[in-house]
Amino acid sequence: MTGRSAPVVLPSSLRVWLGMVAALAGLVVVVLGVRYADDSKPGMVDARIGAAVDGVGPPWRHVALATDFLGEPGGAAMLVVATVTGCLLLRRPRAAVLVVVGVGMAVGTATLLKSLVGRTIHDGNLSYPSGHTAFLTALALVVALLATGRLGLGRTAGTSLVLAAALVAGAAMGWAQVALGAHYPTDVLGGWCTALAVIPATAWLVDRTADAVLRKRR
Template identity: 80%
Template sequence: MTGRPAPATLPPSLRVWLGLIAALAALAVTVLGVLYAGHSRPGRVDGWIQPAVENVRPPWRNVALATDFWGEPAGAAMLIVAAVAGCLLLRRPRAAVLVVTGVCAAVGTTTLLKSLVGRTIHGDNLSYPSGHTAFATALALMGALLATGRLGLGRTAGTLLVIASALVAGAAMGLAQVALGAHYPTDVLGGWCTALAVIPATAWLIDRTADRLAGRSADAGRRERP
């Protein structure tokens, strides 16, 4: 007797649309990286947005600092532990694996890109793309994928939930980063697109690997039967 297969981290109904979105996001990250490689000043788009957001005063500065905390190591670790625990309580082991690997992939990609692009802010601080924004967006995306699978949402509703979640989380963390002067607005956009590119690909790889391992285990079990 074999158990039921574990639910996919990337719902089949969303694979085509999220694959297209991931490809477009990867293209956007690349284009922005080329445009701002080696720069140490805001671009034209940054000049439109940054003055209206940067250097906010209390109480909004306090809100920005509180939001920023959840992207710092201590706050991020707390969120990751809570997310993994929630996935395990819901009996979604693949989702728990996605939380860990997805965060590592998103933040690791932004770290690598910062060194490759070499854009700086306030001296030698590498800024493109925003790792804080990528982290927040990645967590929101993974939560939305889990909710889509649990609720059995269709392609349209599931895609809308995923995009809306990514927009809310990315905007909240991104505004905080710009308000605190830690990133340019285009850095934030790059971080947001990085998560959109990385998370669907990571979820697909997890599902593919898990399905292959499950298939091999089932084949081995059948061969062992008398």
């Protein structure tokens, strides 16, 4: 507890490393956004990866559709409610706040960037960055941060767990989006990096705000 009202969501041992990851991820989001601004065609990398992944048939298409549902409003709401409930049952109110605020910020940032970048796919649908990928990656990051705190993991193990969770979630949703033809691979990378940039910063803000409230009450 370290004398706080509730356990922190961003352990001090992870702040520097995740801060560096967040900065690098933010840079990638900006670079890709500038590169593909107002574009409507796949890049060279997009074309190569898309040719290998796009248009999968059964049973993998069913898997892709099920994964895609997790990023739709109905599926996303169920995941968020379940995760918030789990945080509260584990007596981790800050983590519950981070689920709502952090995931909301990640999706909101992706939505804003879509309008700013203006990249399109399939009859003018805004595509960069992938909001589905940003959502699932952000949720995985929050769960991994919660697990890191619960297990008392150190810097190396904690950072590895957080990044591994983000990689698995981002890869799963990213594959589904490309396989279904909903996004270019670089859209997926942008969504993944959006979550990596937003969640550590939001977690730090949640801790700072909670600590400030606690000091005022005392």
